[in-house]
Structures are given as C-alpha cells and as structure tokens.
Amino acid sequence: MALDFPKHLLELEALTRPQIEGLLSLAARFKRERARARGGEAQTDRRGLLRGRNVITLFFETSTRTRSSFEVAAKALGADVLIFQKDASSVAKGESLEDTVRNLDAIGADALVVRHPAAGAPRLVARAVRASVINAGDGAHEHPTQGLLDALSLRERWGTLEGKTVAIVGDIAHSRVARSNIHCLSKLGAHVRVGGPSTLIPSGIEKLGCTVARSLREALTGADAVMALRIQNERIADARLPGPRDYARTWGLNARRLEMLPKEALVLHPGPVNRGVEMSSDVLDSPRSLVMDQVDSGVAVRMAVLALCLRAEVPA
Amino acid sequence: MIILDSGRVIDPANGIDGTRTVLIDGDHIREVREQPATPAEKLVHQVIDCRGRWVLPGLVDLHVHLREPGEEGKETIATGARAAVAGGVTTLVAMPNTKPVCDSASVARFVAARGREAGFARVIPAGAITRGSLGEQLADMAELKEAGCVCVTDDGRPVMSAGVMRRALEYARDLDLPVMVHAEDLTLSSGGCMNEGPAATRLGLPGIPAAAEVAMVQRDLLLAELTGARLHVAHVSAAGSVRAIREAKARGVRVTCEAAPHHFTLTDEAVAGVAAALGPAGEPYDAHAKMNPPLREAADIAALRQGLKDGVIDCIASDHAPHAYDAKEAAFDDAPFGIIGLETAFAVAHTELVLNGVLTLPELIARMSSAPAAAFHLAGGTLQPGAIADVVVLDTATRWTVQPAALLSKSRNTPFAGRTLTGRAALTLVGGNVVHQVKVPA
Numbered sequence: 001m002a003l004d005f006p007k008h009l010l011e012l013e014a015l016t017r018p019q020i021e022g023l024l025s026l027a028a029r030f031k032r033e034r035a036r037a038r039g040g041e042a043q044t045d046r047r048g049l050l051r052g053r054n055v056i057t058l059f060f061e062t063s064t065r066t067r068s069s070f071e072v073a074a075k076a077l078g079a080d081v082l083i084f085q086k087d088a089s090s091v092a093k094g095e096s097l098e099d100t101v102r103n104l105d106a107i108g109a110d111a112l113v114v115r116h117p118a119a120g121a122p123r124l125v126a127r128a129v130r131a132s133v134i135n136a137g138d139g140a141h142e143h144p145t146q147g148l149l150d151a152l153s154l155r156e157r158w159g160t161l162e163g164k165t166v167a168i169v170g171d172i173a174h175s176r177v178a179r180s181n182i183h184c185l186s187k188l189g190a191h192v193r194v195g196g197p198s199t200l201i202p203s204g205i206e207k208l209g210c211t212v213a214r215s216l217r218e219a220l221t222g223a224d225a226v227m228a229l230r231i232q233n234e235r236i237a238d239a240r241l242p243g244p245r246d247y248a249r250t251w252g253l254n255a256r257r258l259e260m261l262p263k264e265a266l267v268l269h270p271g272p273v274n275r276g277v278e279m280s281s282d283v284l285d286s287p288r289s290l291v292m293d294q295v296d297s298g299v300a301v302r303m304a305v306l307a308l309c310l311r312a313e314v315p316a
Numbered sequence: 317m318i319i320l321d322s323g324r325v326i327d328p329a330n331g332i333d334g335t336r337t338v339l340i341d342g343d344h345i346r347e348v349r350e351q352p353a354t355p356a357e358k359l360v361h362q363v364i365d366c367r368g369r370w371v372l373p374g375l376v377d378l379h380v381h382l383r384e385p386g387e388e389g390k391e392t393i394a395t396g397a398r399a400a401v402a403g404g405v406t407t408l409v410a411m412p413n414t415k416p417v418c419d420s421a422s423v424a425r426f427v428a429a430r431g432r433e434a435g436f437a438r439v440i441p442a443g444a445i446t447r448g449s450l451g452e453q454l455a456d457m458a459e460l461k462e463a464g465c466v467c468v469t470d471d472g473r474p475v476m477s478a479g480v481m482r483r484a485l486e487y488a489r490d491l492d493l494p495v496m497v498h499a500e501d502l503t504l505s506s507g508g509c510m511n512e513g514p515a516a517t518r519l520g521l522p523g524i525p526a527a528a529e530v531a532m533v534q535r536d537l538l539l540a541e542l543t544g545a546r547l548h549v550a551h552v553s554a555a556g557s558v559r560a561i562r563e564a565k566a567r568g569v570r571v572t573c574e575a576a577p578h579h580f581t582l583t584d585e586a587v588a589g590v591a592a593a594l595g596p597a598g599e600p601y602d603a604h605a606k607m608n609p610p611l612r613e614a615a616d617i618a619a620l621r622q623g624l625k626d627g628v629i630d631c632i633a634s635d636h637a638p639h640a641y642d643a644k645e646a647a648f649d650d651a652p653f654g655i656i657g658l659e660t661a662f663a664v665a666h667t668e669l670v671l672n673g674v675l676t677l678p679e680l681i682a683r684m685s686s687a688p689a690a691a692f693h694l695a696g697g698t699l700q701p702g703a704i705a706d707v708v709v710l711d712t713a714t715r716w717t718v719q720p721a722a723l724l725s726k727s728r729n730t731p732f733a734g735r736t737l738t739g740r741a742a743l744t745l746v747g748g749n750v751v752h753q754v755k756v757p758a
Contacts, residue, residue: 013518098645118647119520120601127599139649141520176520203523204514 005308008126008133011142012183020187023304024152026314031152031300034076046303047078049312053110058084058101059136060116065271065295066136066145070113073302077312079110097121098128105129111310114138119176132309140174145305146270147180149297151188153290154225156297157266162189167219168210169195169251170229170278173202173240177229177270182210195219196229196251199240216251220260225290227268228253228278244277254280258288266290317341318748321353323366323709327373328682329689329698338371340705343747348699366709369742372681373697374406374437374706375662376688378496378574379471379550379633381654382408382439385426386415391638391726393430393439396658399636399725400437401752403659404741406706407438407689407696412449412465413472419444419455421463428464436751438706440694445470445484445495451477454484461491466692469496471550474532476502481536485545494546494572494692497536499557500609504528509649511584511610519588519600521648526616529609530556537564540571548691549573551635553609555619562628572691574633577657577664578731580620584611586731587648603644603651604731607637621674624683631688632680634661638727656725660718662710663737670712671738677712709743711754716740 005019012020033044055074059067067083074081084104101112109131114122119139126133137143155161166185172178172194182192186209194205195213206212213219220226235241248254253267267279267289275281284291307314318340325336325348337353339346353363382396393410400408410427412418418427424441431439443460447453449470457468468488474497475481488495505528510516512523533549537560540547552558552573564571586605589598598605605611623629637654644651657664662684669675675683689697696706717736720728744752 096642097647116647118649120649121647123599123601124645124647139520140522179518179520202517203512203525204517207514208518 007309009144009305009309010122010126010133010135012144012147012180012187013142015187017187020148020151020184023148023301023308024155026307027148027152027297027300027304028156030303031297034300046076049307049314050074050077050079050310053079053310054082054108055079055111055113055306056082056084056104056109057113057136058104058115060086061137063115063136065298066115069295069298070136070302073299074306076299076303077306079306097124101125101129105131111306134305134309137176139176140179141176142180143176144180145298145301146177147184148305149294149301150181150227150268150270151184152297152301153268153293154266155188157290158224160189161185164190164224165193165222166190167193167195167213167223167226168229169216169219169226169253171200171231171235172196172205172229173200174232175229179208181227182208186210193219193223197241197247200235216257217260220257223261223265225266225268226253226261227270229270230272231274231278244274248277252278252280253283255282258283268294270294317346317361318745319353319357319361319363320366320371320707320709321363323369323371325371325699326678326681327699328678329373329686330700332699333678336371338699338707340707340745340748343705345699345701345703345705347701364709364743370677370710370712372708372710373685373699374708374744374746375404375684376694376697377405377408377634377636377658377661378548378631378688378692379576380408380410380636380658381413381638382410382427383638384414384430385423390640393427394434394436395724395726396636396638397431397434397436397439399658399723401744401746402724402741404662404708404710404744405437405658406708406744406746407440407694408658409440409442409466409692411471412442412444412469417444417449418442418465419447419449419460421456421459424460424463424465435749437746438696441465442471442496443468445475446480449473451475451480454487457487457491457493461493465493466694467494467496467548469498469550471496471498474498474500474502478535478539482539482543485539485543485547489543489545492546494548496548496550497532498550499529499532499536501528501531504531509606510587511612513584513613515584515588521587524610526554526556526612529554530560533557533560537561537569537571541569544570547571551576551579551609551633552620552623552629553579553612553616555616558619558623558628562623565628572630574631574688575620575624575629576633576635577661578607578611578655579609580617580624581664581668582611582731583613583617586611601648603646603648604655604729604733606648606651606653607635607655608653621669624669625675625679630683630691632661632665632683633688634658636725638725639729641728644729655729655731656723656727657730658725659723660730660732660737662741663716663739664732666712666739667737705745705748707745708741710739711742712739714738714740
C-alpha cells in the first residue's frame with residue numbers, strides 16, 4: 001500500500017483529503033478485523049507489521065482513553081511499547097522537553113506519541129528527534145487521532161460525510177478536539193457548525209472553515225450529528241461560565257433538547273463526559289449515541305496512524 | 317578635527333537636508349557648511365569622504381533592555397552598547413527591569429558608569445516608577461533623577477492600580493520626569509501569549525486582545541490629563557491606542573509615544589510561520605515572534621504607519637530584549653517574551669517605511685533621533701554647532717541579510733533572521749570618537 005503519508009502526524013490541518021481517506025480505509029479494515037476477532041472468528045494477526053519497533057508514549061497530561069488506546073494499537077501491530085512516566089522521570093527534575101525527547105530518541109524510539117499542555121509542543125519534538133512524532137493532543141491546538149476516529153465512526157454510519165452537517169457544542173475555545181474535527185470533517189466534505197456561550201467561542205474560529213451558531217436551536221436544527229464537548233471546572237474559576245447548572249440550562253443536551261435534531265441524527269462525545277452538564281445520561285446511553293463506537297474506532301485509527309507513519313507494509 | 321566631507325546631511329532638528337560638510341572638533345560639532353573640505357584641511361585633519369552617503373545625528377533609542385545587572389548571560393551593558401552603535405544608535409535608555417530593579421541611585425549610577433566604561437553608545441538609565449516595579453509604593457524618583465535617570469518606568473509590567481499611577485504621575489510632574497508606561501491591563505491579557513484573533517485561534521494559543529493595551533492607554537491618558545504630567549507610551553501596537561493618543565494630543569494632553577519596528581512590519585501571522593513582507597516563511601509556533609505587546613494585525617500596522625507619518629507616534633524605539641538562544645527553543649507558551657532589535661531597527665524601518673514610500677528619509681531620521689531626544693530632553697539628536705558630536709554616516713543602498721550569529725548583541729533572538737534589509741550604519745561617532753566602522757573591502 002503506497003500511500004503518501006507524512007512521517008509525523010502533527011495536525012489534521014496539514015493533511016489532504018486523499019491522505020485522510022486512505023488512512024480511514026485502513027483503519028476501517030483494522031476495525032472490522034478486531035470485530036471479527038471479538039466475535040470468535042479467525043483472527044487476522046497484524047503483529048508482524050511493527051515487530052521490533054519501539055513506540056514510546058510520552059504524556060505530559062493525564063489521559064485514560066487516548067494513552068491506553070495508543071498502547072493497545074501499538075501492541076496489536078507487534079511493536080514494543082514503552083510508557084514514559086512524567087512524574088518518575090527527569091522532567092520532574094526540570095529537564096527540558098527537548099532534552100527529554102532527544103534522550104528517548106537516542107535510546108531508540110521509532111515513534112513518540114506525545115501529549116503536551118502547550119500548543120505546538122509536538123512540532124518542537126519533531127524538530128529535535130529522528131523518530132516519527134504523533135500528536136496525541138497539544139494544548140488547544142489539535143488532537144488529530146480524535147478527529148480521525150470521529151470521522152471513522154461517522155463514515156461507517158453514513159458511508160460518506162459529503163454534504164452532512166455536524167454541530168460541535170461546548171467549550172470551543174479550549175478544545176483541540178473541536179479544531180481537529182473542524183479540519184477533518186470539512187476536508188471530507190461535511191459542514192461544521194460550532195456553538196456555545198460567547199465566552200467559549202474563540203475569535204475568528206469561522207476562518208477555520210466552520211460557521212458559528214448563537215443558540216442551541218440554531219446549532220441543532222437540521223444537523224446530522226451533534227458532538228458535545230466536556231465543560232471543565234476551570235471555566236467557572238476563570239469567569240467564562242457561571243456554573244454547570246447555568247450551562248446545562250442553555251447548552252446541555254438532554255432528551256427534550258434532542259427533539260430539535262432530526263430523528264436519525266447521531267450524538268458524539270470525545271469523553272470524559274460530565275453526565276448532566278453537557279450531556280444527560282439518557283442521551284449518552286441512547287441508541288443514537290456513538291460514544292462507545294468512538295472508543296472502538298480510536299484503537300483502529302491509531303493502528304492505522306502508527307502503520308502509516310512507521311511505513312509498515314500492510315498486505316492488501 | 318574630523319571632517320565628514322560632502323555627504324547628504326539630514327538634520328531634522330535644524331531643518332537641513334542637503335549636501336553639507338560636518339566639522340567635528342573634539343567631542344562636539346563645530347560647523348555644518350556647504351563648502352567641501354579644502355585641500356589644506358585634507359592635509360591637516362582627518363577627512364572622511366561621505367559623498368554618496370548620508371550623515372545624520374546619531375540615533376536615539378528610548379527603549380532598550382541591557383539585562384545588566386543580574387542577567388549578564390543574555391546581554392551586558394558593554395555588549396548592548398556595542399550592538400547599539402552598529403545599528404547607528406548613539407544614545408540609548410536602559411530599562412530598569414534588571415536584577416535588582418533600578419529603583420535606587422546606586423543601581424542607576426552603576427548602569428551609567430558601566431556605559432561610560434564601555435565607551436560605545438551613551439547609556440542613560442531609566443528608573444522605576446514603583447519600588448521593585450511591584451506597582452505599590454513610589455520609587456525614590458528625586459534620587460533617581462539626581463543619579464541620571466531621564467524617565468521613570470516599570471516597563472515589562474503596568475502599574476495596575478490607577479490610584480498608585482495617579483500619584484506617581486503627580487510626583488513625577490513635580491520633578492519634570494516623563495513617565496513611560498507599559499500599557500497592559502493584566503486582567504485582560506492574563507495567560508495570553510500572542511495577539512487574540514484568527515491566527516491564535518487556529519494555533520490554539522491563548523490570545524491577548526488589543527483592548528488589553530488600549531484600555532490601559534486610555535486610563536493613563538486620562539490620568540496624565542488629570543495630573544498634567546508628561547506621559548510616554550511605550551511600544552504602541554494597536555490601532556485603538558494610536559486613535560486614543562491622537563485624540564489626547566489634540567486636546568492638549570502632554571503625551572509622547574513610540575512604536576517598535578516589529579510592530580509596524582510583522583503581523584500575528586508570523587507566529588504561524590506565514591511569510592511576511594520582509595522575507596521567507598518560518599516555522600509555526602516560532603517563539604522569535606513572541607513579544608509583549610504581541611504582533612497584531614494588518615489594520616494595526618496601517619494605523620501605526622499613519623501615526624508615524626502624521627507624527628502622532630513621535631519615535632521609533634527597538635524594545636531590544638535579549639534572551640538566551642535556548643529559552644526561545646521552547647514551546648511557544650513557555651518561551652519568554654521579547655526580541656532583540658538594536659542592530660536591525662534602522663534597517664527594518666528604512667526598508668519597510670522609506671523604500672515603501674510611507675515616510676521620507678528625513679521623516680524617519682526625525683522619528684529616530686531628534687524626536688526621541690526631545691521627548692526625554694536628551695543631549696543628542698541634532699547637528700547644531702556646539703552640540704555633542706554623536707553622528708552616524710549611513711549607507712542607505714547596502715543590502716544585507718540578517719544573520720543572527722553575526723550580530724554583536726550577546727543574544728540572537730531576532731524575528732528578522734534571513735531577511736534582506738537595505739541600509740546600515742557605515743560609521744558611528746559618539747562624542748567625536750569613531751566607535752563603529754564597517755570595513756569596506758579595498
């Protein structure tokens with residue numbers, strides 16, 4: 001499979017539609033194979049693809065889904081996985097990011113999966129090392145594999161994203177998930193709307209190629225899917241929101257509000273969910289919720305990203 | 317005597333723009349005349365042929381961080397003053413945010429003495445407005461003035477309390493000391509690291525709205541009006557500030573202000589690595605495009621240029637702010653604010669403003685010599701007979717490429733690396749001594 005794919009996955013903004021589609025097709029294959037294996041059918045063993053390669057996960061922020069998902073993905077491809085513990089390392093002694101990654105590179109990393117609170121940090125890492133660098137979330141910039149896994153889950157339901165409308169509701173200002181989704185979904189032909197209180201809509205977001213909805217009704221009317229983003233407590237401390245209750249009153253998704261959506265429309269959330277704030281439990285657990293499928297897509301997408309960035313030979 | 321023979325003399329303070337010969341006797345200007353150097357003079361004196369070059373009063377930079385005392389790894393008074401004369405700057409005002417802060421006569425005298433020892437540009441200390449620049453209690457301004465400080469400023473941070481600022485202005489007015497302000501409402505800029513707008517949104521970086529500057533400029537203009545003090549607004553970056561200062565000047569508020577070359581040439585797109593007017597595209601998240609106030613937008617550049625043209629912006633100052641090279645090799649959020657500019661300020665302004673027809677060369681020279689000297693009552697900025705012989709001979713045609721490693725400053729954090737600029741100081745004299753000379757290949 002000769003797919004022109006960059007060595008580093010730093011942002012979806014830089015990818016072309018054929019690159020994204022090629023990656024999603026490979027991820028869809030991995031996802032089907034995993035489903036068959038779970039169903040007890042003959043397993044397709046992919047452990048030869050990255051045998052002998054070292055994948056290091058380097059998380060400077062907490063994570064449940066993303067890190068374990070990357071680790072499972074890397075192991076499914078046969079790679080050796082090393083987990084870098086920020087608190088048990090020289091970073092705790094004040095070693096700089098660049099010095100840390102140069103050392104890991106010298107130890108022999110083939111891929112560095114990096115999450116960092118500073119936007120642009122993975123690019124800095126990529127400049128310093130020989131290994132492939134995969135951005136697992138940098139500040140409020142991008143979370144490329146999240147954008148890709150959302151696209152995969154939606155594509156599997158719809159066949160294509162062309163002409164579809166996806167609403168993203170919540171804290172757009174601080175969301176790397178929103179930015180990666182805006183880039184990814186619009187490159188695939190969907191229209192993206194963002195909505196939330198004005199305190200959480202960053203200035204000039206429409207320049208990324210989305211529209212801004214000023215009410216939940218405006219966001220949801222006619223949308224084919226809605227994605228709710230997590231509302232963090234810091235937003236109350238920094239006076240962007242009065243509190244979770246007031247947010248839920250105007251922007252929270254519950255069963256009654258979902259009546260603004262077309263019947264067949266889907267609901268997504270990148271997790272972790274604040275039940276009852278941005279999304280009520282009945283919505284989260286409803287049949288139209290794709291939340292668990294998103295997690296499943298996550299492993300497959302990360303397998304595809306690792307395989308492509310590390311130039312694994314995937315048999316047709 | 318040194319005779320600068322038959323150059324094009326631009327001396328805005330005296331309204332001269334034409335071919336003249338400048339006679340320098342010891343440490344002062346003796347005469348500026350139309351007659352070229354005579355054969356007899358050529359036998360007796362050091363005659364420097366300036367035909368085809370420009371001869372002007374040395375440039376005056378009101379806003380320079382020299383880092384000494386306390387952070388000599390970034391710059392020293394000697395290296396900064398040496399870099400200054402390479403950029404044609406013969407007088408610079410050293411900001412007080414050193415370690416310790418220049419809030420006492422002993423630090424001010426130390427800075428001035430180090431400057432004299434170095435023997436390059438004149439180093440004039442600025443004192444702090446408040447003790448430790450903490451914004452709470454007034455610094456000993458009378459003592460600072462006696463020790464040679466020509467203004468007070470807490471540059472790097474604002475005096476957040478309007479009450480303290482009002483008293484500082486009143487106290488400084490009695491001493492006839494200008495108060496230079498770093499206008500930033502910290503509650504609006506809080507956590508930001510670049511201009512708020514589409515570029516910051518795309519990069520996912522926390523923004524600083526222009527209003528953080530404009531609101532503080534408005535406050536300080538009101539307080540200057542209330543107190544009758546002399547206000548100098550440092551590094552104006554936003555269109556709204558230019559508008560506010562224009563209105564204040566029209567109603568008679570005693571205010572002067574400065575703009576920095578990066579603010580009227582680069583936009584916040586430079587943070588995203590987008591190619592700028594002056595040169596090649598860079599990398600996204602380049603911390604060399606990080607300074608405070610941040611690079612703004614095209615409309616702000618247009619307003620700054622208009623302000624420079626019509627004189628609402630009195631001066632151009634570099635806000636030279638050296639940092640160790642590896643401090644800038646960090647994630648954008650974590651990198652320090654500030655860039656160097658002493659050696660590039662004139663060439664950037666000349667290339668972008670004069671060659672693009674925004675300002676005439678005499679207008680530019682006025683903004684960089686006579687006007688800043690007048691703002692702080694400094695000795696330079698003129699070729700008046702009897703004045704100190706701070707003179708620059710400029711080569712306005714030389715094209716040169718900014719190579720950070722070749723700069724004389726101890727630091728290399730310039731956003732203009734790799735850019736080709738036109739014009740540079742060929743010869744710089746301070747007090748009649750040649751302190752910088754570009755070697756011309758034979």
